[in-house]
Amino acid sequence: MKFFHTADVHLGAEPDRGFPWSRDRSRELWESFRNVIRQAGAEHADLFLIAGDLFHRQPLVIELKEVNALFASIPDTRIVLMAGNHDPMKQNSAYRNFPWAKNVSWFWDPMPETLEFPELGISVTGLSYDRKEIREPLYDRIRAGGRQPCKILLAHGGDDRHIPFSKERLLGAGFDYIALGHIHKPQELVRDKMLYPGALEPIDKNDIGVHGYIRGEYRDGLLTARFQPAAGREYKRLRVPVTADTTQFLLEQTIRQKIREQGEQHFYCLTLEGRKDPGTEFLLEPLYGLGNIREILDQTSPAYEIPQLQKKYQGTLLELFISSFPEEGRTQEEEKALDYGISALLEAGEESL
Numbered sequence: 001m002k003f004f005h006t007a008d009v010h011l012g013a014e015p016d017r018g019f020p021w022s023r024d025r026s027r028e029l030w031e032s033f034r035n036v037i038r039q040a041g042a043e044h045a046d047l048f049l050i051a052g053d054l055f056h057r058q059p060l061v062i063e064l065k066e067v068n069a070l071f072a073s074i075p076d077t078r079i080v081l082m083a084g085n086h087d088p089m090k091q092n093s094a095y096r097n098f099p100w101a102k103n104v105s106w107f108w109d110p111m112p113e114t115l116e117f118p119e120l121g122i123s124v125t126g127l128s129y130d131r132k133e134i135r136e137p138l139y140d141r142i143r144a145g146g147r148q149p150c151k152i153l154l155a156h157g158g159d160d161r162h163i164p165f166s167k168e169r170l171l172g173a174g175f176d177y178i179a180l181g182h183i184h185k186p187q188e189l190v191r192d193k194m195l196y197p198g199a200l201e202p203i204d205k206n207d208i209g210v211h212g213y214i215r216g217e218y219r220d221g222l223l224t225a226r227f228q229p230a231a232g233r234e235y236k237r238l239r240v241p242v243t244a245d246t247t248q249f250l251l252e253q254t255i256r257q258k259i260r261e262q263g264e265q266h267f268y269c270l271t272l273e274g275r276k277d278p279g280t281e282f283l284l285e286p287l288y289g290l291g292n293i294r295e296i297l298d299q300t301s302p303a304y305e306i307p308q309l310q311k312k313y314q315g316t317l318l319e320l321f322i323s324s325f326p327e328e329g330r331t332q333e334e335e336k337a338l339d340y341g342i343s344a345l346l347e348a349g350e351e352s353l
Contacts, residue, residue, distance in 0.1 A: 001120050001150065003047035004040045005214035005225070007181030008199040009033050010086065012063065013056035015203050021292055032201045034070060036213055036230060041074035046120050048077050051181025052084025052129070052156030059087060064098045072101040078117055082107045083128035084156040084181060090130060112138070114145040123147065126154035139165040144174030150218045156181040170194065176223050177216065185209065192225050201231045205269055205294045208235050235267045235294065242274035244303040248282060252290060259291040269295040275303035301339040309342065318345045
């Protein structure tokens with residue numbers, strides 16, 4: 001029995017709204033989902049699990065028609081899915097009254113139930129969110145049910161506001177596989193047993209790294225599950241070193257080169273770090289035009305020549321301030337405090353010194 005395990009597709013989301021690539025990203029979420037459906041069909045997968053948050057918010061009927069057409073395009077694959085905290089199964093949800101394809105099975109309620117698939121030899125236990133937050137540890141009370149040899153739990157949550165659970169209790173609940181959703185970073189909590197596939201595509205700047213889905217197989221009582229990268233773009237964090245010789249021009253050259261090396265299709269959160277010339281002020285706004293740059297943090301500090309400052313301002317408040325710090329072995333916090341204090345005193349002017 002071959003299966004695919006996805007979660008947190010977030011169709012309908014507009015990642016990085018206000019940035020030039022936002023509209024493209026909305027389309028790419030759909031395209032990525034289409035691709036994984038096509039792949040499941042090409043591999044003749046028996047089961048396709050979606051562990052919540054298929055949509056980023058309550059779906060429109062026209063969107064459900066599109067999704068249902070995708071599901072119907074692989075009629076020999078059983079689709080089993082649940083509603084997550086972003087698209088909860090409310091009483092007026094379009095999910096409820098939609099005429100789903102024959103191969104689609106839903107968990108409709110917040111109370112756990114078990115679906116039997118004897119032709120596959122599996123049973124799937126799960127529930128759906130009916131609201132955005134569920135703080136009760138519902139999964140800790142679940143036990144593997146069903147009459148099939150392979151028992152799977154479909155679950156969405158794992159933090160304080162979204163069905164917190166104990167990994168140890170779930171491991172002792174008798175399931176052969178626990179298909180998790182909600183955490184956007186792929187995580188293998190227990191090899192071949194308890195996995196988060198992460199978001200199919202990165203949704204915001206905190207979704208650092210590769211994204212994709214889980215491909216698994218159950219054969220002769222043995223289950224294996226492996227992460228499969230699928231997303232074409234990533235959010236990456238880049239540290240950009242700065243020295244006293246770095247100018248705006250050289251900084252822009254460095255950033256361009258790093259983006260070329262890492263891949264121009266990706267999205268970047270930059271951190272400028274190091275010690276710059278005290279007279280240098282970097283203009284951050286032009287840097288956003290160098291690529292798909294989502295965020296820039298300037299953590300540089302002035303490269304003050306401490307002995308020269310002490311000599312120049314001998315007998316002043318500035319010299320007294322510098323002398324209050326150790327000459328050697330200063331901590332990072334002390335270095336920052338020293339830099340900030342020197343800058344503040346110098347900016348205040350000689351009258352205040």
